[in-house]
Amino acid sequence: MEHTQITGVYGELSGLPAPVSACVREEQLPELRSYTVTTEWSQINLVRGSRLRYTQQWTLIPDCNDHKSIRAVLPPRSCAPVSGELLSEFSPIRSLRAVIRETGGYQFLEIWDCHGLRKCLNLTALNEHGRVYDDAQFGCLSWSDCENKLLYVAEKNKHTSETHDGETACGKDRSVYCEDWGEALTNKSSPVICVVNLQNGVVSVLQGVPPDISPGQALWAPGGQSVVFVGWYHEPFRLGLKFCSNRRSALFKLDLDGLCESLSGDNLSVSCPRLSPDRSTLVYLQGQVFGPHNQCLSLQQLDLKSGKTSTLLDVVSRPQTGEFAGVYEALPSRCWSADSQRVVFSSARRNWKDLFMVDRRSKKVTSLCDSSCDLSRVFGSWKLLTVQKDLMVVCCSSPNTPPTLRVGFLPSAGEAVRWRTLQQPVITFDFQWTVVDVTPPTEEDNTHYSGLDFSCVLVKPSHPVHEVRIPLVVFIHGGPHSQFPAEWNCTTAGLTKLGFAVLMVNYRGSTGFGQDSILSLIGQIGNQDVKDVQRAVLTVLQSDLTLDPKRLAVIGGSHGGFLSCHLAGQYPDFYKACAARNPVINAATLLGTSDIVDWRYSSVGLQFSYDQIPTSEALAAMLEKSPIKHAAQIKAPVLLMLGGRDRRVSPHQGLELYKALKSRDSPVRLLWFSEDGHSLSRVDTQVDCFLNTVLWLHQHL
Numbered sequence: 001m002e003h004t005q006i007t008g009v010y011g012e013l014s015g016l017p018a019p020v021s022a023c024v025r026e027e028q029l030p031e032l033r034s035y036t037v038t039t040e041w042s043q044i045n046l047v048r049g050s051r052l053r054y055t056q057q058w059t060l061i062p063d064c065n066d067h068k069s070i071r072a073v074l075p076p077r078s079c080a081p082v083s084g085e086l087l088s089e090f091s092p093i094r095s096l097r098a099v100i101r102e103t104g105g106y107q108f109l110e111i112w113d114c115h116g117l118r119k120c121l122n123l124t125a126l127n128e129h130g131r132v133y134d135d136a137q138f139g140c141l142s143w144s145d146c147e148n149k150l151l152y153v154a155e156k157n158k159h160t161s162e163t164h165d166g167e168t169a170c171g172k173d174r175s176v177y178c179e180d181w182g183e184a185l186t187n188k189s190s191p192v193i194c195v196v197n198l199q200n201g202v203v204s205v206l207q208g209v210p211p212d213i214s215p216g217q218a219l220w221a222p223g224g225q226s227v228v229f230v231g232w233y234h235e236p237f238r239l240g241l242k243f244c245s246n247r248r249s250a251l252f253k254l255d256l257d258g259l260c261e262s263l264s265g266d267n268l269s270v271s272c273p274r275l276s277p278d279r280s281t282l283v284y285l286q287g288q289v290f291g292p293h294n295q296c297l298s299l300q301q302l303d304l305k306s307g308k309t310s311t312l313l314d315v316v317s318r319p320q321t322g323e324f325a326g327v328y329e330a331l332p333s334r335c336w337s338a339d340s341q342r343v344v345f346s347s348a349r350r351n352w353k354d355l356f357m358v359d360r361r362s363k364k365v366t367s368l369c370d371s372s373c374d375l376s377r378v379f380g381s382w383k384l385l386t387v388q389k390d391l392m393v394v395c396c397s398s399p400n401t402p403p404t405l406r407v408g409f410l411p412s413a414g415e416a417v418r419w420r421t422l423q424q425p426v427i428t429f430d431f432q433w434t435v436v437d438v439t440p441p442t443e444e445d446n447t448h449y450s451g452l453d454f455s456c457v458l459v460k461p462s463h464p465v466h467e468v469r470i471p472l473v474v475f476i477h478g479g480p481h482s483q484f485p486a487e488w489n490c491t492t493a494g495l496t497k498l499g500f501a502v503l504m505v506n507y508r509g510s511t512g513f514g515q516d517s518i519l520s521l522i523g524q525i526g527n528q529d530v531k532d533v534q535r536a537v538l539t540v541l542q543s544d545l546t547l548d549p550k551r552l553a554v555i556g557g558s559h560g561g562f563l564s565c566h567l568a569g570q571y572p573d574f575y576k577a578c579a580a581r582n583p584v585i586n587a588a589t590l591l592g593t594s595d596i597v598d599w600r601y602s603s604v605g606l607q608f609s610y611d612q613i614p615t616s617e618a619l620a621a622m623l624e625k626s627p628i629k630h631a632a633q634i635k636a637p638v639l640l641m642l643g644g645r646d647r648r649v650s651p652h653q654g655l656e657l658y659k660a661l662k663s664r665d666s667p668v669r670l671l672w673f674s675e676d677g678h679s680l681s682r683v684d685t686q687v688d689c690f691l692n693t694v695l696w697l698h699q700h701l
């Protein structure tokens with residue numbers, strides 16, 4: 001297998017574009033009503049080694065006699081590249097477009113209308129704050145009702161950031177340590193809410209946010225005299241926020257005169273406040289603090305007039321077969337129906353990612369996907385990009401079908417959505433994929449959460465080349481509380497196109513199976529999850545005789561790397577190759593270096609508190625559940641891929657296994673990406689990892 005063949009396959013697959021956001025605008029022309037759908041896409045360019053972004057527009061003509069039906073879709077306009085945009089947002093009435101753009105080391109606020117650039121402010125030169133936040137955790141860009149003000153979040157100006165002693169924390173004495181919010185949020189430490197008055201060009205930082213709170217996800221409250229935001233408590237110290245929905249936080253209301261009040265309960269985790277079109281109700285997600293760092297969340301609704309909060313959707317402990325399994329993902333920025341009575345969202349359901357609607361009056365949850373039967377589904381994943389004017393824009397995909405853009409109007413009661421495809425993928429692939437449900441045997445049942453099952457997705461070539469039996473790559477997701485939905489996955493597709501079968505395992509503890517499944521893994525890592533993956537492999541080998549049981553490999557990242565190394569050590573004669581990205585190897589030595597120290601305790605079944613001092617018992621429990629315990633038994637050649645800037649799982653974890661294997665003369669290779677973090681997400685890193693993984697598998701299988 002040649003290098004050029006592998007990189008050619010990866011270039012083809014990674015270059016397929018995917019929609020990342022969408023906006024809908026309704027236009028009323030004489031004798032004609034139309035909708036303009038503007039989408040933003042992401043595409044990898046291996047020649048430039050970068051991710052490209054571009055926009056594309058469609059004009060939709062609805063049926064004059066049936067407002068739920070699209071009569072015609074005009075040909076899309078040419079794609080337009082997006083350069084330097086960090087955030088953008090259309091105003092609700094006049095369709096002005098606000099853009100935060102970075103160019104030449106400066107950040108600008110631009111206001112565009114149909115005649116071109118209307119206003120431009122150099123935010124960096126104004127020096128009222130630091131860099132604007134454009135991440136999904138804190139970032140926002142919100143228009144006021146009058147469209148004369150804009151709201152966003154930025155880093156506090158360090159030269160005005162005073163400590164209790166009156167000294168600047170990072171200004172006067174640059175050697176003072178400044179905490180940040182961890183992996184992928186490096187240099188984001190002290191966010192502030194900023195308001196731009198577009199009439200006079202004045203930028204101001206809102207005062208009154210409690211000093212122990214980091215604000216984000218802000219939006220204007222009705223009337224424009226106050227803002228609503230999520231505040232994360234950062235005392236006594238900050239814990240990593242990325243991928244963690246279990247951080248203590250609350251919903252706050254801040255008047256422009258500096259009066260701040262809490263709108264939600266104490267000792268909870270909240271996120272994603274979304275204001276209804278009639279400006280009467282806020283919905284938001286709520287979960288528990290600590291424990292699983294990603295979990296099933298409840299959907300709360302707050303009546304802004306009465307101040308009363310009620311539960312719209314509760315946590316689902318154990319879903320019934322085929323039924324709604326709970327909310328596990330962030331709400332899109334626009335998720336309301338036009339009548340403010342329904343909320344639309346995407347969420348995991350077993351191996352699927354489904355599109356749901358909940359009616360506030362009945363609290364009934366309805367699936368909006370175009371097939372109620374899992375066996376007949378074309379798309380395994382439905383992701384809502386936006387819903388505006390009751391028009392939904394979704395991204396659909398499957399393991400053999402790259403992202404597809406579809407639109408449809410919210411249906412009336414008892415009706416199905418009439419979906420219309422706007423953009424087919426450039427190419428689809430002749431892969432076979434199937435979902436396999438697995439029931440653990442009695443001896444592997446969890447007595448505290450008895451009767452749980454799990455599932456996996458098997459993808460394989462339809463026409464294997466030169467093979468009687470197909471080598472199987474077991475692909476394990478990280479988290480551990482995340483999921484491999486039956487959606488497009490570039491790594492899976494690349495391996496399948498190159499002749500491997502791929503098994504993606506959603507072991508107990510994965511999202512989409514209810515809160516009981518998530519809780520069942522607490523204290524059972526390195527045992528229950530390892531046995532689940534092994535049980536899944538044995539199940540598919542028994543049911544599919546096209547797979548080669550003598551050529552098995554295991555790959556994964558983070559907790560998936562943890563499990564990969566566990567499997568290689570616990571079943572040394574079973575797996576012939578292993579490739580792990582930023583794996584947890586020794587939880588005891590990871591304790592003092594991870595940005596989510598709480599999970600190091602929770603994962604082994606211990607309670608966490610901020611003032612916790614490690615005990616010999618705690619460290620022994622962490623070591624007992626770690627792959628390093630089985631390192632001496634590993635026979636399979638191991639490929640390690642480590643990010644030098646990983647804040648979540650220190651690269652010294654991988655180095656620890658590397659040295660243990662080297663000292664025993666076991667085949668091991670280590671790739672070090674000095675400029676990359678935990679996700680190994682740089683384009684050049686991803687190409688390098690895929691190439692080396694395929695070569696490693698090909699060599700040792």
